[in-house]
Amino acid sequence: MASVGDTRVVQTLDGSEVSTLRWINERAVLRHLYEDDRAHSVAEIASACALSRPTVEGALVQLLQDGWVLETAPQASGKGAGRPAKRYTFADTVKVLLGVDLGPHGATCVAATLRGERLATVRTGECDLSDGMEALNAVVRVIQQVLSEVGRNEHDVLALTVGLPAIVEVDGRIALTVVVPRWQSFDLPRRIKERYSYAQVMFENDAKLATVAEHTWGAATGTRNMVNVLVGHRVAAGMIVDGRLARGIHGAAGEIGAFPAARWASAHRRWRSTGTSTPPHETLSDRGTEDKSGPNELQVFADDLAQGIAALCLVLDPEVVVIGGGIAQLGDRLIRPLSDSVAAITLFPVEMRVSDLGQSAVALGGIAHSRNHVAATVLEIDQR
Amino acid sequence: MASVGDTRVVQTLDGSEVSTLRWINERAVLRHLYEDDRAHSVAEIASACALSRPTVEGALVQLLQDGWVLETAPQASGKGAGRPAKRYTFADTVKVLLGVDLGPHGATCVAATLRGERLATVRTGECDLSDGMEALNAVVRVIQQVLSEVGRNEHDVLALTVGLPAIVEVDGRIALTVVVPRWQSFDLPRRIKERYSYAQVMFENDAKLATVAEHTWGAATGTRNMVNVLVGHRVAAGMIVDGRLARGIHGAAGEIGAFPAARWASAHRRWRSTGTSTPPHETLSDRGTEDKSGPNELQVFADDLAQGIAALCLVLDPEVVVIGGGIAQLGDRLIRPLSDSVAAITLFPVEMRVSDLGQSAVALGGIAHSRNHVAATVLEIDQR
DNA sequence: CATAATATATAGGAGCCTTGCGTAATTGGG
């Protein structure tokens, strides 16, 4: 029916065909195998999915044929007696997912299984991405490298999500970018799409992807409402509302940094004021601890940053705020004054956490985004 | 199966029962009748739902039995020849939906059909609602009145949504209220729930309900991302994100008014500064037009208000901002300076519209909320 | 009143799921 690589979306179930039942059950079986890593026997699946054994067997025949499921060696006898059961697993490596982070620092690409487990990461050295052609080549190169590293070729890619330092529309068009203005006329997204036309190619703002990563694997796993604030080359924010990434009509949701009273421009200036050779956070934190009398510089910085965060919290009422980007290395030394400043403004106390995803946050978010797409189309899992 | 009044939610389709198909088809037929007001013949339904006539007939027998569908008189011969078909309609009046607006001004109740068409509106005179018992009685009275007006009794109520000037948690608990602090200990929601235990009773913040109304029937119909700002007794906001009401973890989403830089407190002071006997907007607008030199007072007010609106727009990137509450009567005279002030801050121009729902916005939002609940549970329509 | 047109009822054929029984494969003890 829907074999690997062919991502069909079924909106409304067709009750006119009896085979719809078969399809429902097939998805149920596949979902179960997807959600539980282990090798399953038919009997296990049947009881878990509340189906009869013959039905599960039928579904497995189809799923094996389509390539979504693998039959593994019978388990080396668990408790003893009886004929050993055939075992089945979700074929999480028949295809790979890719997440790319393309920014002024270069390009990063993560390859992962269909479940989203990271297989490899490749980073290019710094290169000038202001030129569209350069950027395209950097993406192609980094993808080639990561694929060769995991021993796959381009046609094994099921879904690819690219994070860009720009405001990205739903269709992938770049609505606005301050970082690389020349991309807008070059139409990078279209070219990447054409280059990998056999795969599902998606584009998203880098901060939003990092947010998806924090929500999926990071400090905000399991929450339904969270805010992610990134401080690094820029200050940016992403938000999960009701379990889903908030994009807005242009894809510009979260741009509270443009609000003067949010004081993020000031915060960012302070953050970068210490020059480029020295990692700025060190200097900032040093000053913060050295100077014990008078207005602590770290405190002033936190105060500035807190304005925008408080605005986000008042608007969204999130469960958790995650602080990411280069600044995350400050850890508790930042979180404490920041929490205090935010709490002074908001109606409810908000838990603030530091990101632990590091440099790969955006590329990992690309993986999560790709995976969510696969889950929604193939497994019919509603992300929420 | 699921008869009127019994709102069963089916999460996962049970593929183990063949009768699941029957259920799917039954819902499809019911949805079709719900979405199209007219009286339908079996043949029409069959072609619309892509089902065979016998299947549709079977579904209709069940739906008639359960009370969701009515058989109407055969149409007085449309084009002429042939045996006239039996006609069926969605039974939109077997039960009623209620929406209640409970606030310092008193209580308002709207009764509506299951499709959400307004049947009657009843307003109590002013009464002191600071006492919990008084408030409860006001709700009960206004419901009794509206029901007698439409000739129904309490057991005809399928769903009831009450709007409160408070932050309401998902379970209906009042998390915070500045208007009527005494309600918190009284637990008004629980008492109302107990009083109407046979119906689905829900609670929501009044501004959020007004937002749902604007999104369903008002100035923002058809949008997937919108912001509603209400200026009246208080200044408050509600938001639709990705087609759904944003609530946040405590139900406090949209409370940007607490952000000092949003200057809503100042705006509100200016708005109310003209005393209570004269409707403030008149005075404000008069001053605005009279004084042609110097900083126009309306402009200053708009500037204040614009800060918070711009913050909301930057965070959410909405398609439309709707201005509601008493201030809506200012119309274009407010919209124009407000749009200018907001546009000076936001990244993208945002369309701003004035609400035309008037005083009943909150109660209508209660109807929309009740209707959405029925649509989700009975018709399995995903609001989005 | 006969005929055409349309709706409704009924029967046959095929698909899917469940239950239940017989067969296959493996382990452990005599």
Next chain:
DNA sequence: CCCAATTACGCAAGGCTCCTATATATTATG
């Protein structure tokens, strides 16, 4: 080495649902 116990697998019967196709009922029109 062989047999019993145990567990898995495969097949067939029964029941439900859907669809198509044909027969019957009902009404308007000439």
